[in-house]
Amino acid sequence: MIDAAPRQITEAEWIEARRAGLDVGMQLAQSASGIDGVLLGHQKRLLTATHIYRVVLCVKSRRIGATWGIGSDAVLTSSKARTARGMDTFYIGYNLDMAREFIDVCGMWARAFNAAVSATEEFMFDDGNPDKGIQAFRIQFASGFEIIALASRPRSLRGRQGFVIIDEAAFHDDLAGVMKAALALLIWGGRVLVISTHFGADNYFNKLIEDAHGKRNSYHVLSCDFDEALHDGLYQRVCLRTGETWSPEAEAAWRAGVINDYGDDADEELFCIPSKGGGAYFPRPLVEARMNGDLPVFRLERPDSFTFLPKEARKSDILAWCEQHLEPALKALDPDRQHGFGQDFGRKSDLSVIAPIEIGKTLRRTVPFLVEMLNIPFEQQRQVLFYICDRLPRFTGGKMDATGNGAYLAEVAAQKYGVLRVEQVKMSADWYLENFPPLKTAFEDSWITLPAGADQLDDFAIVTKLRGVPRIPDVRTTDKDGKKRHGDVAVAVVLAYAHTRGTLVEFDYRAASTDRAGTDAGLADDVDDGLRDWWKPPLGAGIR
Structure with missing residues (x-):
């Protein structure tokens, strides 16, 4: 499929895509006999669904x-x-x-x-x-x-x-x-x-x-939608009825004409996007009612010069910060409950937010604390993430924003903890459409609690319905310190909540050695060290 909004696809792009999509499977479908040869793909899928x-x-x-x-x-x-x-x-x-x-x-x-x-x-x-x-x-x-x-x-x-x-x-x-x-x-x-x-x-x-x-x-x-039906052979059927000859060029021109005829209504009439959408997706009173002022938000920020300090100096500084702020919060977590996380990645202009999440005895989700990082080098973001994940009780994994520069951190986390536990998510409109509604339901039904804060509330308030899809618009808000935000907490929490809705894989293992007890064993100098720390002989595994 073409990676563009439907109405932005040009005739030339459509011709190229359709030529690439003509395969033996389509030719066999066109020559098939019986009802399978009469019904198009989307019609068959509809009939199948009604019988399941x-x-x-x-x-x-x-x-x-x-x-x-x-x-x-x-x-x-x-x-x-x-x-x-x-x-x-x-x-x-x-x-x-x-x-x-x-x-x-x-x-x-x-x-x-x-x-x-x-x-x-x-x-x-x-x-x-x-x-x-x-x-x-x-x-x-x-x-x-x-x-x-x-x-x-x-x-x-x-x-x-x-x-x-x-x-x-x-x-x-x-x-x-x-x-x-x-x-x-x-x-x-x-x-x-x-x-x-x-x-x-x-x-x-x-x-x-x-x-x-x-x-x-x-x-x-x-x-x-209209394009899916075209891929299934809709215009070929139109040509059979009108007596015209089908070609990718003729289909592209016909498609452009239909879209042009509908004008501003094309999104709703052709592409399954309801009109009149807009406004805040998460009402402020709804989110505020699910916030708990006793749950902390930890902010980590360093100047530009920090990036070019010697490696050991950077590592030592971040370790001290983790031990001072994160260690008490991690030790306070319930050791009997499963924990996961979500992370929205940012480097300089946007925050990088880590949202741990606990599944309670009643299946209520709690975000026990938030970590907001600004202007933190890639290696030190990895250091903070691994420090948290290594200490989360009954760790089940998480979902991470793997869009753009976030792909590096998501990849090394998947290498360290396993691809079954850490999912590298390419954020898209389809992903938001699938995962924001369940989170909103959790807010409405009081099945989630998270740290309170005006800045964090603003991150949820920025989520807007655009053409029927809840997503983060391309605008920034300003926090109490004058720093820019881009819905970062909302993205981290929706990733964390989405993780808890999936199949959770939990591994237990025995450490190969206790020589490094009391040190920062989970903070590998490089990915290979991280893999060696993770790959210990398992005692058992459970899927919940």
């Missing part, structure tokens, strides 16, 4: 054939016998035209599958209102099941059972009510698919998506 997960949320681009593909799923589901897990299908669009169109699509699929259809009709659906019913459309199958397509009414699902498809969900007048009614069908083995293009960041559909990312619900999220 009970509730699927699908956010999509406009006009990529998702509803057309799901029509095949509806026919296959309702044409099967009960013993083969057949069931009724209820399609709910936000207007009657959508219902009629979906039934037409299902009729096409039924003919293609040679499904035994007993009747296709328009009728008045009884939704329990004694005064009037709802105009609806139906296909009846010999299996005894049927596909019913109707406009959006929450009460229309009351007392029903089957597979519910809520199409263009973001545009329903009462999506919350429709969802409440649809979820009742899960009790007896039903399924629910919620599919839509975004309609604003504050829409209930987007709230469902955010809650799923934040693990507030167990729904599976699937997405397909």
